[in-house]
Amino acid sequence: MRKHDKADPGALDVVWAIVLIQGAITILTGVEAVIGSLAMGVIVPAAPIILLSFGGGALALASARGIRRGRSWARRVTRIAEYLVLASGILTVLGSVLLDRRLPGVTSLSVSVIAPLTVIVLLRRNIASFTSAPAELVAS
Amino acid sequence: MIFFHPDDHVVVEIADETTGHSHFEGFQVGDQISNPLYSVVEEHTAALGLLILMPLLGILLVRLMRWRAARGSERFQQLLTGYAGQSTARRWATWAILTSALVHLVLAFGHEASIYTVLYLVGAAALFAAARWLALGVVTRWTTLILLGSIVAYWFLGAPPDQLGVVTKVVEMFALALLVVPSEQSKGRFATAGVVVLVVLGGLATWAGAFASAGADGGHHGGGYPEPGTVVPYLGVVAATDAEHDAADEMYARVVESLAKFEDPVVAEQYGYSVLPISGSSHHADNPEFLHDGKVLDPERPETLVYAEGADGPVLLGAMFQMEGLGTPGPRVGGPLTVWHSHENVCISLVPFALVSLLSPYGVCPVGAVNLPATNEMIHAWVLPGVEDGWGHLDDEWLADYLRR
Numbered sequence: 001m002r003k004h005d006k007a008d009p010g011a012l013d014v015v016w017a018i019v020l021i022q023g024a025i026t027i028l029t030g031v032e033a034v035i036g037s038l039a040m041g042v043i044v045p046a047a048p049i050i051l052l053s054f055g056g057g058a059l060a061l062a063s064a065r066g067i068r069r070g071r072s073w074a075r076r077v078t079r080i081a082e083y084l085v086l087a088s089g090i091l092t093v094l095g096s097v098l099l100d101r102r103l104p105g106v107t108s109l110s111v112s113v114i115a116p117l118t119v120i121v122l123l124r125r126n127i128a129s130f131t132s133a134p135a136e137l138v139a140s
Numbered sequence: 141m142i143f144f145h146p147d148d149h150v151v152v153e154i155a156d157e158t159t160g161h162s163h164f165e166g167f168q169v170g171d172q173i174s175n176p177l178y179s180v181v182e183e184h185t186a187a188l189g190l191l192i193l194m195p196l197l198g199i200l201l202v203r204l205m206r207w208r209a210a211r212g213s214e215r216f217q218q219l220l221t222g223y224a225g226q227s228t229a230r231r232w233a234t235w236a237i238l239t240s241a242l243v244h245l246v247l248a249f250g251h252e253a254s255i256y257t258v259l260y261l262v263g264a265a266a267l268f269a270a271a272r273w274l275a276l277g278v279v280t281r282w283t284t285l286i287l288l289g290s291i292v293a294y295w296f297l298g299a300p301p302d303q304l305g306v307v308t309k310v311v312e313m314f315a316l317a318l319l320v321v322p323s324e325q326s327k328g329r330f331a332t333a334g335v336v337v338l339v340v341l342g343g344l345a346t347w348a349g350a351f352a353s354a355g356a357d358g359g360h361h362g363g364g365y366p367e368p369g370t371v372v373p374y375l376g377v378v379a380a381t382d383a384e385h386d387a388a389d390e391m392y393a394r395v396v397e398s399l400a401k402f403e404d405p406v407v408a409e410q411y412g413y414s415v416l417p418i419s420g421s422s423h424h425a426d427n428p429e430f431l432h433d434g435k436v437l438d439p440e441r442p443e444t445l446v447y448a449e450g451a452d453g454p455v456l457l458g459a460m461f462q463m464e465g466l467g468t469p470g471p472r473v474g475g476p477l478t479v480w481h482s483h484e485n486v487c488i489s490l491v492p493f494a495l496v497s498l499l500s501p502y503g504v505c506p507v508g509a510v511n512l513p514a515t516n517e518m519i520h521a522w523v524l525p526g527v528e529d530g531w532g533h534l535d536d537e538w539l540a541d542y543l544r545r
Binding site for chain 1: 178179180188191227228229232303304306307310313314317318321322332335336338339340343344347419420421422423449466484487489491492493494495496497498499500501502503504505506507508509510511512513514
């Protein structure tokens with residue numbers, strides 16, 4: 001119960017903002033993959049990646065909305081997604097250090113390491129704000 | 141256009157021949173030069189340091205404000221009281237805007253005096269004002285407009301974009317999202333869509349700026365950077381000697397002769413190249429055996445063949461020779477006429493294996509792709525009849541015309 005001591009429902013707005021931007025960035029990577037694969041003539045092999053990016057982006061936007069409404073499913077989905085983003089961020093850091101002998105760009109570190117860590121910590125501290133029932137029913 | 145040839149802009153006049161410093165900030169002859177999109181230009185390093193130290197600076201700033209407030213400063217008392225009454229979202233937004241303001245302020249003094257100095261100072265002043273209003277609980281449309289203005293101004297004035305610029309814009313977009321946190325259904329949809337559109341447009345504008353910096357106009361940090369994702373050695377002004385011309389021509393003739401048999405992709409398959417199916421205008425077919433045979437720039441054993449889909453079937457464009465291992469420089473048999481290059485931050489799809497894009501300016505690959513931060517060095521030899529530059533860049537428009545014939 002100790003972690004609930006720091007609960008701050010307003011922090012979910014911060015999570016919403018971060019996940020929203022992550023979702024938009026994921027959609028952008030889908031657009032970039034379309035343009036890049038068209039330019040290189042590999043649109044067919046790139047199709048699964050493009051679909052995954054647009055789908056992942058849409059899921060992130062839906063999760064952001066669910067988080068602000070206090071939905072448990074959104075918290076679970078976001079938590080899993082953030083751990084995946086963090087794992088991919090750590091791989092990026094390792095790959096960059098081992099192969100290129102330098103840290104990845106500050107944007108990579110911010111989006112792939114700092115942002116997911118922030119979301120994971122804020123969700124953990126505010127677990128009490130989530131419910132499996134619609135928020136308006138709980139309020140009444 | 142990819143710049144790795146002495147005729148192109150990557151080889152620019154050296155401002156100071158005694159030191160070898162060029163107008164590319166921080167680069168000297170022999171350095172590897174890439175587009176600033178994935179790095180931080182020298183004039184921005186102080187601002188990057190500030191960004192990294194911001195949490196510490198934030199703590200010091202709060203303590204200073206409390207100290208001043210305790211000594212009777214009404215201004216700081218007002219600020220602290222106002223800040224304490226703000227929602228969590230507004231507090232985070234205040235810090236995000238303050239961070240951006242400080243970055244702008246440091247940038248104003250990090251560059252040589254120019255119109256950009258004024259723009260940075262105006263931006264810093266506006267952002268400081270926005271942060272103050274937020275801390276005091278005065279939220280006006282001006283706060284949102286200042287953030288929007290700072291974000292959109294970067295699309296047009298930020299070339300060449302670098303990591304500091306992009307991450308500062310991400311911080312500003314984060315602040316903007318926190319300012320428009322939806323409180324009701326309709327506003328929620330509008331706010332969400334607005335932030336998403338802004339992030340996507342910002343990414344596309346950053347690409348445009350990065351590619352523009354590879355053209356004649358490189359923005360306020362000079363032109364002639366390599367294209368995003370391409371890394372070339374910085375040569376300074378180098379004229380090829382007669383011997384280098386001869387060596388380059390001789391090697392080129394041997395490559396043309398050797399590659400003639402591969403005009404038929406079936407023959408290439410027999411030699412071990414993974415040719416089929418050929419798609420697009422730059423189909424690279426590797427030979428797994430030649431990739432690891434220890435041979436370097438062997439005209440009989442090019443590591444990769446390059447094909448395109450032509451009107452009447454596959455067309456052999458040329459070959460790509462590759463070095464084994466990262467960071468091993470290729471031999472410049474023709475001096476500045478045969479400059480090798482490498483790539484950085486390419487996104488690779490693993491299933492099926494394909495190069496799908498470059499790393500996004502926001503630092504991530506598409507879902508399901510991994511980032512390859514660096515590649516080995518490579519050089520192309522183009523063997524099409526009439527090609528302008530056999531060892532250099534194959535012009536896209538020229539190729540399209542050729543393939544239509």
